[in-house]
Each structure stands twice: as C-alpha cells, then as structure tokens.
Amino acid sequence: MNLFNLIKKDQEYWLVDQLKVSHIPNIEYLVAFDKLLTEWKEQRVAYLSLLMDEENEDWLLKRRFKKVSSIVEYTKVLDGSYIASNTFQVEALSDSRVTDSDFATLYDLCRSGSANKNKLFSIRQIMESLERELGANWRDQCFIFSQDSMNYGISIPHIEQDTTDEGRMFYFGVVPEQRCKGYGTKFHAISLELLKTLGAKLYVGSTDTSNKHMRRIFEANGCRLRDIKGIYRIDIEKEFIQ
Structure with a gap:
C-alpha cells in the first residue's frame, strides 16, 4: 500500500504528500518516509517538499527539514x-x-x-x-x-x-x-x-x-x-x- 503520493520532476524537485489511513500506525509512515528520503539524497534532487502530519514535526526538524507553513484539507x-x-x-x-x-x-x-x-x-x-x-x-x-x-x-x-x-x-x-x-x-x-x-x-x-x-x-x-x-x-x- 502506498503511504505517500509522489510527484517527481527530473532533478528539480520531489513533491511528497502523506496519504493518511486510520489503521496505519505512525511508525510505518516514518519508516517508509526514511527510505524515500534516503533515495532522494542518493539521487541528489534539488529539493523535496513534504505534506505530513504535524505530530512528526520534531522528527522532521531533526532531519534538517524547514517548516514552510500549515495547510487545511476540506472534503x-x-x-x-x-x-x-x-x-x-x-x-x-x-x-x-x-x-x-x-x-x-x-x-x-x-x-x-x-x-x-x-x-x-x-x-x-x-x-x-x-x-x-x-x-x-x-x-x-x-x-x-x-x-x-x-x-x-x-x-x-x-x-x-x-x-x-x-x-x-x-x-x-x-x-x-x-x-x-x-x-x-x-x-x-x-x-x-x-x-x-x-x-x-x-x-x-x-x-x-x-x-x-x-x-x-x-x-x-x-x-x-x-x-x-x-x-x-x-x-x-x-x-x-x-
């Protein structure tokens, strides 16, 4: 099951969006994203922009992410x-x-x-x-x-x-x-x-x-x-x- 939606543009950027599912524990998202982040570093893409649950903010900041803003989703x-x-x-x-x-x-x-x-x-x-x-x-x-x-x-x-x-x-x-x-x-x-x-x-x-x-x-x-x-x-x- 895909836990993140990913859009790639050559070596310019990766756009990553967490696909939240109620029965998936948060640790599975962190493990999956760590693998994705390693791949991004190996490919030396210019930048990665991520939409992710704010409960993981400290975890991301320790990995040298900068917070840009917060968004709300409506359905x-x-x-x-x-x-x-x-x-x-x-x-x-x-x-x-x-x-x-x-x-x-x-x-x-x-x-x-x-x-x-x-x-x-x-x-x-x-x-x-x-x-x-x-x-x-x-x-x-x-x-x-x-x-x-x-x-x-x-x-x-x-x-x-x-x-x-x-x-x-x-x-x-x-x-x-x-x-x-x-x-x-x-x-x-x-x-x-x-x-x-x-x-x-x-x-x-x-x-x-x-x-x-x-x-x-x-x-x-x-x-x-x-x-x-x-x-x-x-x-x-x-x-x-x-």
Missing part, C-alpha cells in the same frame, strides 16, 4: 447540485481564443497577493507541469470565468492521480480586483459541478491555514474540515554543506 461528497444560477461564461482553454501565454498571465494574476505561503514554482514551471500532471488534453481542464469580455478567475479541476473518483483542483483563483465580492464561492461551486462531469464522487481541497477567505469558500459550499498538515522542505545543497 465534500459530490452527490448534489451546487449552482443556483450562473451569469458567467465558463469556457475551457481548448475552446477559447485565449492563448497559452495569456492563460499563464491570467493564472499568475490570480495567484498574486495570495495568503498561501507555499509558493514553490514560477509560472513557467507551473505551465510546464500542466501537461505532465494532467495529460496531453490539459487545456480541456483549464476553465476561465468571464463576463462582458472580462476575465474574473480560473479553475483547473481534475481527478487525482491513482484514483478513479477523487476530485481535486490543480488551481482555483480569482483576479485581485474581483475578490471579496462573492465570486469565489460561485466559481468554486461551478468547479464542483465540473468535477462531477469528470466522474468525481469526492472532492478534496486544501489551502493555507491563514487563507481565511478560501476557508470560508469551502465552508459556504458545504465542505468539511478533514485534516491539518504541515508543509516542510529540504534542499540538497544545504543537506550536503560540510
């Missing part, structure tokens, strides 16, 4: 309808006149000023990762919310790797000038419907513990708090400094 069973009305145009990138470059600019704008502290990637790296993580048809899963020719936000719903029905959002955001107007809650509800069309039965969303606005969006759309994890990072050049 919702997708068994209803979440859109009362919608006056916005919702268009996939593949069906729009928006270029990949313009979409990247919009994405970068939506993430500007975010309360999330874990900002690992440049927009170039993010755009490169879309096809790698979502597949060749990634543009079909990138949605733009607009009204009167103005772009208000984006959403990238997808089915989590190695699952058949767990819905996630690669990214979800509203442009800065349209925040705190209720659009985020509406766009998030539309995104839940988009996940249902992909076959998702359960939604899992996460955000930084300090991102109160996104947490209110989760709660407004009926999501329940499931877990809190720490974000930790270790860099190979620091690891091997004598």
Whole structure:
C-alpha cells in the first residue's frame, strides 16, 4: 500500500504528500518516509517538499527539514447540485481564443497577493507541469470565468492521480480586483459541478491555514474540515554543506 503520493520532476524537485489511513500506525509512515528520503539524497534532487502530519514535526526538524507553513484539507461528497444560477461564461482553454501565454498571465494574476505561503514554482514551471500532471488534453481542464469580455478567475479541476473518483483542483483563483465580492464561492461551486462531469464522487481541497477567505469558500459550499498538515522542505545543497 502506498503511504505517500509522489510527484517527481527530473532533478528539480520531489513533491511528497502523506496519504493518511486510520489503521496505519505512525511508525510505518516514518519508516517508509526514511527510505524515500534516503533515495532522494542518493539521487541528489534539488529539493523535496513534504505534506505530513504535524505530530512528526520534531522528527522532521531533526532531519534538517524547514517548516514552510500549515495547510487545511476540506472534503465534500459530490452527490448534489451546487449552482443556483450562473451569469458567467465558463469556457475551457481548448475552446477559447485565449492563448497559452495569456492563460499563464491570467493564472499568475490570480495567484498574486495570495495568503498561501507555499509558493514553490514560477509560472513557467507551473505551465510546464500542466501537461505532465494532467495529460496531453490539459487545456480541456483549464476553465476561465468571464463576463462582458472580462476575465474574473480560473479553475483547473481534475481527478487525482491513482484514483478513479477523487476530485481535486490543480488551481482555483480569482483576479485581485474581483475578490471579496462573492465570486469565489460561485466559481468554486461551478468547479464542483465540473468535477462531477469528470466522474468525481469526492472532492478534496486544501489551502493555507491563514487563507481565511478560501476557508470560508469551502465552508459556504458545504465542505468539511478533514485534516491539518504541515508543509516542510529540504534542499540538497544545504543537506550536503560540510
């Protein structure tokens, strides 16, 4: 049984997420992660970013990890309808006149000023990762919310790797000038419907513990708090400094 979800990008990074299962004792996670960490060191990958239960924080800090932040995970069973009305145009990138470059600019704008502290990637790296993580048809899963020719936000719903029905959002955001107007809650509800069309039965969303606005969006759309994890990072050049 896999105890961690792992995404690798050549020698640039490993992204590791603890897959918490109630009947698995914590010591099994520590043993499995120690093996993974040894492999990362042997391969000399630039850095490793980890999502893990905060009960292991002292154990990680002793292994030279630095804490970046904490995140909350929310879930919702997708068994209803979440859109009362919608006056916005919702268009996939593949069906729009928006270029990949313009979409990247919009994405970068939506993430500007975010309360999330874990900002690992440049927009170039993010755009490169879309096809790698979502597949060749990634543009079909990138949605733009607009009204009167103005772009208000984006959403990238997808089915989590190695699952058949767990819905996630690669990214979800509203442009800065349209925040705190209720659009985020509406766009998030539309995104839940988009996940249902992909076959998702359960939604899992996460955000930084300090991102109160996104947490209110989760709660407004009926999501329940499931877990809190720490974000930790270790860099190979620091690891091997004598």
